[in-house]
Amino acid sequence: MWDLCTNALDTARLRGAAYGDVRVMHLRQRDLTTKNGQVGTLSQSESIGLGIRVLSNGAWGFASTDRLTREGVAACAAQAVSIAKASALAKRSEVVLAPEKAYVDSWQSPFRKDPFEIPLETQLALLLAADAEMRRVKGVTLTETDMQFRKIDSWFASSIGSRIHQRKVISGCGIAATSFQGEEIQKRSYPNSFGGQHALQGYELVDSLDLMRNAPIVAEEAAALHSASQCPEKVGTLILGASQLGLQIHESIGHPIELDRVLGQEANFAGTSFLTLDQLNQLKYASSIVNVVADARLDHGQGLGTFAYDDEGVPAQCTDIIKAGKFRGYLSNRETAHLVGLDRSSGTMRTESWNRLPIIRMTNVSLLPGTWDYDDLIADTHDGILMETNRSWSIDDRRYQFQFSTEIGWEIKGGKKVRMLKNPSYSGITTEFWNSCDAICRFNHWTLWGTPNCGKGQPMQTMGTGHGASPARFRNVRIGTAFSNQ
Amino acid sequence: MRLLSRAAAELLPERDLRRIVDTVLRLAKSTVAEETEVHVDEVANALTRFANNGIHQNVAEHGLTVSIRTVTDGRTARATTNRIDEDSLRAAIETSLSLAHSQPKDPRLLPMPGRQRYRRVNRFIKRTAALSAEDRARAVRRACDLAVKKGQVAAGIYSNGQSQTVLANSRGLFASYRETHSEFSITVQEGSAASWAKANSADFRVFDPQKLAALASEKSHLAVNARELAPGRYTVILEPAAVLDLVGFLFYDFAATALADKRSCLIDRMGKQLFGQNISITDDVYHPLQQGAPFDGEGLPRQRVLLVDHGIPKNLVYSRAAAKAAGKKPTGHGFALPNEYGEAPMNLVFGGGDSSVEEMVASTERGLLVTRLWYIREVDPYEKVMTGMTRDGLFLVENGKVTGAIRNFRFNQSVIEMLKNVELLGPAVRAAGEEAFEMVVPAMKVRNFHFSEVTKF
Numbered sequence: 001m002w003d004l005c006t007n008a009l010d011t012a013r014l015r016g017a018a019y020g021d022v023r024v025m026h027l028r029q030r031d032l033t034t035k036n037g038q039v040g041t042l043s044q045s046e047s048i049g050l051g052i053r054v055l056s057n058g059a060w061g062f063a064s065t066d067r068l069t070r071e072g073v074a075a076c077a078a079q080a081v082s083i084a085k086a087s088a089l090a091k092r093s094e095v096v097l098a099p100e101k102a103y104v105d106s107w108q109s110p111f112r113k114d115p116f117e118i119p120l121e122t123q124l125a126l127l128l129a130a131d132a133e134m135r136r137v138k139g140v141t142l143t144e145t146d147m148q149f150r151k152i153d154s155w156f157a158s159s160i161g162s163r164i165h166q167r168k169v170i171s172g173c174g175i176a177a178t179s180f181q182g183e184e185i186q187k188r189s190y191p192n193s194f195g196g197q198h199a200l201q202g203y204e205l206v207d208s209l210d211l212m213r214n215a216p217i218v219a220e221e222a223a224a225l226h227s228a229s230q231c232p233e234k235v236g237t238l239i240l241g242a243s244q245l246g247l248q249i250h251e252s253i254g255h256p257i258e259l260d261r262v263l264g265q266e267a268n269f270a271g272t273s274f275l276t277l278d279q280l281n282q283l284k285y286a287s288s289i290v291n292v293v294a295d296a297r298l299d300h301g302q303g304l305g306t307f308a309y310d311d312e313g314v315p316a317q318c319t320d321i322i323k324a325g326k327f328r329g330y331l332s333n334r335e336t337a338h339l340v341g342l343d344r345s346s347g348t349m350r351t352e353s354w355n356r357l358p359i360i361r362m363t364n365v366s367l368l369p370g371t372w373d374y375d376d377l378i379a380d381t382h383d384g385i386l387m388e389t390n391r392s393w394s395i396d397d398r399r400y401q402f403q404f405s406t407e408i409g410w411e412i413k414g415g416k417k418v419r420m421l422k423n424p425s426y427s428g429i430t431t432e433f434w435n436s437c438d439a440i441c442r443f444n445h446w447t448l449w450g451t452p453n454c455g456k457g458q459p460m461q462t463m464g465t466g467h468g469a470s471p472a473r474f475r476n477v478r479i480g481t482a483f484s485n486q
Numbered sequence: 487m488r489l490l491s492r493a494a495a496e497l498l499p500e501r502d503l504r505r506i507v508d509t510v511l512r513l514a515k516s517t518v519a520e521e522t523e524v525h526v527d528e529v530a531n532a533l534t535r536f537a538n539n540g541i542h543q544n545v546a547e548h549g550l551t552v553s554i555r556t557v558t559d560g561r562t563a564r565a566t567t568n569r570i571d572e573d574s575l576r577a578a579i580e581t582s583l584s585l586a587h588s589q590p591k592d593p594r595l596l597p598m599p600g601r602q603r604y605r606r607v608n609r610f611i612k613r614t615a616a617l618s619a620e621d622r623a624r625a626v627r628r629a630c631d632l633a634v635k636k637g638q639v640a641a642g643i644y645s646n647g648q649s650q651t652v653l654a655n656s657r658g659l660f661a662s663y664r665e666t667h668s669e670f671s672i673t674v675q676e677g678s679a680a681s682w683a684k685a686n687s688a689d690f691r692v693f694d695p696q697k698l699a700a701l702a703s704e705k706s707h708l709a710v711n712a713r714e715l716a717p718g719r720y721t722v723i724l725e726p727a728a729v730l731d732l733v734g735f736l737f738y739d740f741a742a743t744a745l746a747d748k749r750s751c752l753i754d755r756m757g758k759q760l761f762g763q764n765i766s767i768t769d770d771v772y773h774p775l776q777q778g779a780p781f782d783g784e785g786l787p788r789q790r791v792l793l794v795d796h797g798i799p800k801n802l803v804y805s806r807a808a809a810k811a812a813g814k815k816p817t818g819h820g821f822a823l824p825n826e827y828g829e830a831p832m833n834l835v836f837g838g839g840d841s842s843v844e845e846m847v848a849s850t851e852r853g854l855l856v857t858r859l860w861y862i863r864e865v866d867p868y869e870k871v872m873t874g875m876t877r878d879g880l881f882l883v884e885n886g887k888v889t890g891a892i893r894n895f896r897f898n899q900s901v902i903e904m905l906k907n908v909e910l911l912g913p914a915v916r917a918a919g920e921e922a923f924e925m926v927v928p929a930m931k932v933r934n935f936h937f938s939e940v941t942k943f
Contacts, residue, residue, distance in 0.1 A: 040826025045566035086619035092540030120588030401941035
């Protein structure tokens, strides 16, 4: 693979590129699903190719190919340079890259059980058994389970001399029960909705989930939701379960801190951000108990945003985003770092595949644990609603106003969970919401959740991001708006 | 195989794709596969991206994938690779068989279909395929210059590309299709205001990037000094892109499998007056404004299906398996097997009317003109309540005139209720948004549209 990389970089240099970086990637994926006791999807895929990004005449060009011959790679590199020269016809300023060292390294994400070595029969048997457990519950009208495994090898080389090989093994698994009754569809998922939990782990992730114990629980809750009371519409106290809080972090902190959005580079599609450059170190983003980091290092956990180097050859880092409530940092790359006074990229350039350009992406953007025990938090709540497991999510294109709904809610009265609520939802303005946080649970309630489906960029790229969170409490939140009809 | 004597961004001749198909079918004959299906897809795409009045990203890609489905002993599975040497194709066949063997027998699995007849559609425009990075850069430069001249900031994309697909199986089915595509999309910002325009087509000459840039520029200027209005129920005039992104969430509800799974909003509602009498929807891949292959993921010819007739849901679409389960004929809307979703209509065409957006505005005493919607998600799957935001140009209409810009709203609106409340329809056009795939839809004037909250811009 290094020969292909060298060939591409040499061609780019000879054609006039001032800088180049190249990624050869080999992606393998296995998808298994069941529905109502039958196998649904059963497929495996692999894709290998090369993408090269070059700077020529002060502008960027990128080309990719699956023709991994000497001629194919040279043609691709030449095409990237010619595209960069075309970009220069409509450039507004010269691209300047923050300095970075050259690295020669090889890294593999840790895993105990290679999911591609576990017999398919074992994997399917577990899914079908969990599916059967859910179908045993009266009132359940649809059962679904899924597993997804990925193994990604990437060989990165750049014209400053880096040669980095990384292998990542990613696993995902989840189950869901749906119940249609009267004129209502209710659904419960485990351990999270939209495909379950995903992490930079091997098959040990699946082993840890205990699907068989949880299958009847979610099935019974899906059926029971029909007779639960409607979540009231009011302004009040809200406790979010950890997975829902993970998505709240993703949408209302993770995206606004992407510097490409802040600088208008995503204005036509993903949107911009309310976090204009003058807000850095000034904005009181959250209450003083809130601390958020963007941490791609293995020390933070095995999340979907964990790696050793980003796709620009910059080592994984931990960046303070919110410290004691104050806004402290953006996600940057080598091109944008200097705009926020940094002398180095924060290492967040990531690409979906060999045929996509690396762009600024969340790594693991996590809320650090607080001091509360979960039982104490519930006991301390006189009147509130606990919401768990995302059902829908939406936020405006500058990341101010959001609305989330969850699969299930629980009314809390006098420090106790007293009854189930259906159709829970809440909404708010990002900074007002985070400033209303008055309690965060401890590390023993903290989970590094994986969001496998974050879409951004044109052409669209899907990326996995990590979000550590433990349950937390928020005051004076607008609750129930999604189902209001006024 | 000799497959690599081509320029970087050109597609292979169809005979080379046939050669890949023949190789797979030949290799599969020496395995335990009883039936084999081959799906070859090739793309060559390019996209120029601009922001802050200059190009900042500019990319091109070429890729070819071979997807193989085998059937053995009542079981089926799929393996996909982008390596086309014989060893890799043989390995993909073996992987597919290995996956298939790992599962229980599927008593509902149907034999693969045999040879079919397809209606021809011509959506490959050589001049679109030939559009170069320099051509795109020059058009982008002109669009950005316009924004600069007006003190505005432009961002967007200009893309073009070509793709081809061949679907064949060991029972003699062979289907092939190629098309081109092009797209221009622009957001123009003036201070904190913004507006947007977008178009796409198989033929890049159908739209004019400069006209789209001028439209976005003009609307962006109109969008400055937005004031806050109280949320509530308003009469809205939804431009086609806003209609598209909202009604696009309905398409999956017309899948027979979704009804059988009891997750469609049409359960117990087929044949009833669900929408207004002025709403008719057809799925029609052959419509001149549509794109896409005239066959589905199983290789069946796509049928034109009347989904909604004067407000009454009349028909569903069926894959072969869904059709057999329901005692119906398949409509050519199935996804590639194996999958759990069955089928969906992918080429929706709404019946239009004859009211222009200007006439809708002129007929409105008080309402809102909506350019586009954003981040739309489903809140209630049975009542089809969707939430989302307005974006890039929300305007107040008073006494038949646009009188100013309004801060963006969040909506929580049932699409079913909305389609009961349509007062006027524009001519159906090919609309491009960001939430749904392209469809042929009209602008709509809708009463009692529910906005629940307001944001800060």
